Amino acid sequence: MLAYGFAQRALIGGAIIAVVCSLISFFVVVRRLAFVGMGISHAAFGGVAIGLVSGVDPILTAGGFCALVALGIGWFSRKGRIHEDTVIGILFATAMALGVVLVRMAHAYNLDLMSYLFGSILALKWSDVLIIAVMGIAAAGFIALFFKELLFLSFDEETATASGLPVKLVYYGLLVTMALTVVVSIKLVGIILVSALLVIPGAAGAQLSRNYRGAIIAAVVIGVVSVILGLYLSFWYDVASGATIVLVLFGLFLLSMALSPRRRYIQRLKRRVG
Amino acid sequence: MRECRVREFFGKPAGAPRRVIVLENVWASLDGRTVLEGITFSLNEGTFLGVIGPNGAGKTTLIRVILGLIKPDKGVVRVMGMSPGELRHELHHIGYMPQQVLFDPRFPVSVYDVVMMGRTCCIGTLRFPRNADRDAVMESIEVAGLRGLEKRPIGELSGGQQKRAFLARALCLETRILLLDEPTSGLDIEAQENFMDLLARLKRDLGLSVIFVSHDVKVLARFADEIVCINRTMHLHGRPLEVLGSERLKEAYRCEFDFLAGAGSRDKMGE
Numbered sequence: 001m002l003a004y005g006f007a008q009r010a011l012i013g014g015a016i017i018a019v020v021c022s023l024i025s026f027f028v029v030v031r032r033l034a035f036v037g038m039g040i041s042h043a044a045f046g047g048v049a050i051g052l053v054s055g056v057d058p059i060l061t062a063g064g065f066c067a068l069v070a071l072g073i074g075w076f077s078r079k080g081r082i083h084e085d086t087v088i089g090i091l092f093a094t095a096m097a098l099g100v101v102l103v104r105m106a107h108a109y110n111l112d113l114m115s116y117l118f119g120s121i122l123a124l125k126w127s128d129v130l131i132i133a134v135m136g137i138a139a140a141g142f143i144a145l146f147f148k149e150l151l152f153l154s155f156d157e158e159t160a161t162a163s164g165l166p167v168k169l170v171y172y173g174l175l176v177t178m179a180l181t182v183v184v185s186i187k188l189v190g191i192i193l194v195s196a197l198l199v200i201p202g203a204a205g206a207q208l209s210r211n212y213r214g215a216i217i218a219a220v221v222i223g224v225v226s227v228i229l230g231l232y233l234s235f236w237y238d239v240a241s242g243a244t245i246v247l248v249l250f251g252l253f254l255l256s257m258a259l260s261p262r263r264r265y266i267q268r269l270k271r272r273v274g
Numbered sequence: 275m276r277e278c279r280v281r282e283f284f285g286k287p288a289g290a291p292r293r294v295i296v297l298e299n300v301w302a303s304l305d306g307r308t309v310l311e312g313i314t315f316s317l318n319e320g321t322f323l324g325v326i327g328p329n330g331a332g333k334t335t336l337i338r339v340i341l342g343l344i345k346p347d348k349g350v351v352r353v354m355g356m357s358p359g360e361l362r363h364e365l366h367h368i369g370y371m372p373q374q375v376l377f378d379p380r381f382p383v384s385v386y387d388v389v390m391m392g393r394t395c396c397i398g399t400l401r402f403p404r405n406a407d408r409d410a411v412m413e414s415i416e417v418a419g420l421r422g423l424e425k426r427p428i429g430e431l432s433g434g435q436q437k438r439a440f441l442a443r444a445l446c447l448e449t450r451i452l453l454l455d456e457p458t459s460g461l462d463i464e465a466q467e468n469f470m471d472l473l474a475r476l477k478r479d480l481g482l483s484v485i486f487v488s489h490d491v492k493v494l495a496r497f498a499d500e501i502v503c504i505n506r507t508m509h510l511h512g513r514p515l516e517v518l519g520s521e522r523l524k525e526a527y528r529c530e531f532d533f534l535a536g537a538g539s540r541d542k543m544g545e
Binding site: 145148154 | 338341343362363365366368370371372375376377378380381382383384387388390391392394395397399400402403427440443447
């Protein structure tokens with residue numbers, strides 16, 4: 001498989017996306033942003049449609065659009081006294097509706113649109129890999145540089161604010177980073193499944209360790225293994241790569257639940273057998 | 275440069291006790307509703323000030339005004355001689371414990387990690403903890419009596435131990451003032467006693483100035499140097515026995531008030 005250029009590009013691009021999504025998924029899980037991830041990724045449909053209609057690269061328009069939606073979610077829920085999930089419910093449906101109308105107007109129901117909905121990692125060009133790498137470094141850099149602020153804010157926002165941290169700035173930064181990560185990850189698994197990458201690795205990592213260091217390392221390992229294994233399986237069995245990756249992720253999540261030190265499932269099983 | 279303001283404040287020779295917190299005719303509102311009306315009091319250095327008042331009296335708002343999280347509509351707030359705007363850069367001299375830390379008990383952090391969070395603003399943005407930060411964290415853990423528990427996940431600690439961990443977090447800065455918003459609510463009597471003894475020792479040893487919001491009048495009668503009673507406006511300010519024996523306390527609470535019969539049991543969460 002590695003002899004093929006497209007497979008090399010898919011593996012490299014996929015691995016970078018897996019690392020970044022897994023890092024973010026830790027915060028998505030501890031800060032309960034799973035629905036925010038869903039909202040942003042579905043809103044990307046509207047952004048892609050704007051690109052298809054206007055002739056600009058849909059990844060650029062989706063990037064800008066998702067960042068705006070992410071900021072909108074943050075702003076509305078902070079200022080408007082509306083719950084975050086209500087704001088997301090409103091914004092993501094509206095963005096998707098906008099997408100449907102625009103696509104219809106431009107008669108753009110075609111293969112191109114399908115590739116955004118379900119991913120097209122095997123069609124990755126080297127220029128795409130470069131974009132993914134640049135975005136990946138920016139997103140991972142943001143998380144590394146503001147890690148302690150993000151951790152404090154996720155644990156206890158009130159005290160973080162009272163101790164003078166730029167809480168709002170860091171929170172909006174996390175939302176924008178999520179939005180941009182979603183957009184580059186669309187290439188890998190598509191708009192519909194990208195939220196899985198933002199939740200499952202973090203959820204599985206949290207099962208395996210009671211400390212954030214272990215949980216993050218486990219999340220990244222699980223994310224990368226799932227993407228590589230999923231790509232291999234989809235290549236050999238000729239099935240959709242995005243969906244295969246998500247199914248592998250789910251399998252590893254079940255495994256991490258079984259191995260979780262919290263549940264002691266394995267110990268109990270051993271005791272019963274022994 | 276930034277250090278100067280606080281050092282200057284505490285460095286000046288003072289004939290009289292320094293007034294670390296001064297509020298003059300402070301009015302504040304929440305969502306357009308006036309919560310504090312004309313609050314005036316000051317806190318002297320090294321004093322333990324108890325704040326009492328019924329639910330919804332504005333006690334938490336008062337703490338938030340002092341921290342600069344709520345801008346008063348009117349009046350003057352000075353903390354260590356600084357306005358709330360200037361204080362933003364000096365918040366590491368104030369240890370704060372909110373009424374209830376609403377955290378997920380499964381949050382994957384240890385006691386050590388939680389206390390280290392308190393150092394975040396000392397470490398500075400884009401920087402990583404240094405040895406001095408690690409030492410300060412271990413020292414606070416030691417002082418709070420949590421030695422040996424530092425690697426335990428915070429969610430596995432008892433309620434009393436968690437409160438101590440949050441106190442340790444409030445202490446691991448260059449703390450001069452402690453603002454505690456009902457820190458002992460939800461604790462059993464023994465844990466409450468332990469917490470209060472620890473606090474009294476810290477206040478004495480470190481010369482901290484403390485504002486302690488509580489419903490538990492019995493505890494305040496024992497530990498506070500002064501008590502303020504607020505219910506939107508200031509009702510009383512004085513020594514514990516003067517305040518608690520006063521007829522005006524009933525007025526503030528709008529009910530009969532028998533503190534010796536255990537007002538603490540009426541302790542309610544949330545204002």
